[in-house]
Amino acid sequence: MRDAGVRLLRNRAAVVSGFVLAVIAAACVLVPWFAPWPLDAVDWSAIQAPPSADHWFGTDGNGRDLFVRIFYGGRISLTLGLAATLVAVVIGVAWGATAGYVGGTIDGLMMRTVDVLYALPFIFFVILLMVFFGRDVVLMFVALGAVSWLDMARIVRGQTLSLKRQEFVRAAHAMGLRPVAVVARHIVPNLLGPVAVFATLTVPRVILFESLLSFLGLGVQEPMTSWGVLISEGASAMESAPWMLLFPAVFLATTLFALNFIGDGLRDALDPRDH
Amino acid sequence: MFAYTLRRLAGAVPTVFVIIAIAFFMIRLAPGGPFDQERSVPPEIQANLDRAYHLDEPLVQQFLRYLGDILTGDFGPSFRYKDFTVTELVAEGFPVSLKLGLAAMVIAVVVGFAAGAYAALRRNSGFDAATMTLAMTGIAVPNFVIAPLLTLTLGVWLALLPVGGWGSFDQAILPVVALALPEIAYIARLTRGSMLEVLRADFVRTARAKGLSERAMVLRHALQAAALPVLSFLGPTTAAVITGSVVIEQIFGIPGIGRYFVQGALNRDYTLVMGVVIFYAAVIIAFNLLVDLLYPLLDPRVRHD
Secondary structure, three states: HHHHHHHHHHHHHHHHHHHHHHHHHHHHHHHHHOOOOOOOOOOOOOOOOOOOOOOOEOOOOOOOOOEEEEEEHHHHHHHHHHHHHHHHHHHHHHHHHHHHOHHHHHHHHHHHHHHHHOOOOHHHHHHHHHHHOOOHHHHHHHHHHHHHHHHHHHHHHHHHHHHOOOHHHHHHHOOOOHHHHHHEEEEEHOHHHHHHHHHHHHHHEEEHHHHHHHHHOOOOOOOOOOOOHHHHHHHOOOOOOOOHHHHHHHHHHHHHHHHHHHHOOOHHHHHHOOO | HHHHHHHHHHHHHHHHHHHHHHHHHHHOOOOOOOOOOOOOHHHHHHHHHHOOOOOOHHHHHHHHHHHHHHOOOOEEEEEOOOEHHHHHHHHHHHHHHHHHHHHHHHHHHHHHHHHHHHHHHHHOOOOHHHHHHHHHHHHHHHHHHHHHHHHHHHHHOOOOOOOOOOOOOHHHHHHHHHHHHHHHHHHHHHHHHHHHHHHHHHHHHHHOOOOOHHHHHHHHHHHHHHHHHHHHHHHHHHHHHHHHHHHHHHOOOOOOOHHOOOOOOHHHHHHHHHHHHHHHHOOOOHHHHHHHHHHHHHOOOOOOO
């Protein structure tokens, strides 16, 4: 494990990405606190104004400060990404570990379910869900989490199958530990590596998904905002106010970039044979 | 081969059934109906409307009726576009979406495969580094960001290409490129990885040892082997291109089925949304099957018995 840490720290792209991500996350927490403009304050003297000393990233069509709105939006996007990933990890690990450990018919049934769900065009179901059950932020992260656990379940099951045959698990079993305890104490802790890698790569996917929904007008609603909403507003005003598109696009892209690099770095560090 | 095809088709039945069931009950259980946005009508007329569309029957009966209709190829009338059936709307939009999607896939496969293979052959060169950085960009930056950025730079600032619409070749360039870019990125990365592996394989060493030129070795042996993972990636690519085209069609105002889907969902056009979901699912399943059937032709080690 320590070797993995050292290898990760030697990966320059991953370290820089971690740093950039930390800065963006910190700004999302701090900027809304200290900003001179609240989220929905209208500056009547600067409607759709280009970047200036007062408004560093310019303002939108309602005269609202874009610098402040981007970090408010970042809060939503990052929180949703993390929360939905957490949902996916919990469901995926529980499902995969159970299927792999119990085996037999139950395993077959559980994985067959995953196969069927896998073939569903999920984006459509999330869109339907958002349209028909209202654009609720909590519902959205549950929905995003619920569609992201399938890969996790497959990976975890595979790992569990190979762990199950190892001596320390058989020993725990022979000592009379109940199956639930074996899974919780011996299987799950040993799954941490692949789960961490996959979780890191799930966060950007969820953020992307959220932005896509918000972009289509189905996600986060006014007065709240997210990067997807800002990009959507920017895209419709890009001819007269390109800054409204460029700034949020840069933040979304940088964040997704950083998360992907960290995920790749983590995978290389934990599994050096592969690369 | 024939038995395998049949078995796969039979295996697709439960999947399609689950898709239809989830979509059907999710739509029906949601609050709001297809006729909510119109003026409030007298209860008698409402009852007539409900009866005409069988909305007054118990839900399970409606579901069975719908299943029966589908089996005869009848996807029902659109609730919103009053004079059209769902089949007509899908038939009208599909050729457009198909052109858009196929063009994007062909470009993605050709460009992605060529770039990835060349990057692997020139490992650690400037080209390799540049390709992989670009590929990372393509993966990290979603196409609904790429599309407006391309429009802004090439369409608005440089005024080289039209920014929307559909019909002429010029108008197709931006949407096809925007749709293809993320897939180019994935395929390039995949190809580079598999090519590097192939170049270390025994049969490549043999080919070199028997005196084959590097060029002949690559063209005759390595490329074919490196293409296999790309082929199996075509299934997920189709799904991604279809999803992407929903967004791209919205952005560029292209009259394909993706646009019908979002509009249909917003209008609660039950039958249209159901029809589009089933259609997309069928396309994805069919494409996955096609890929699996093609696989043994390229890789004799794989057999479907």
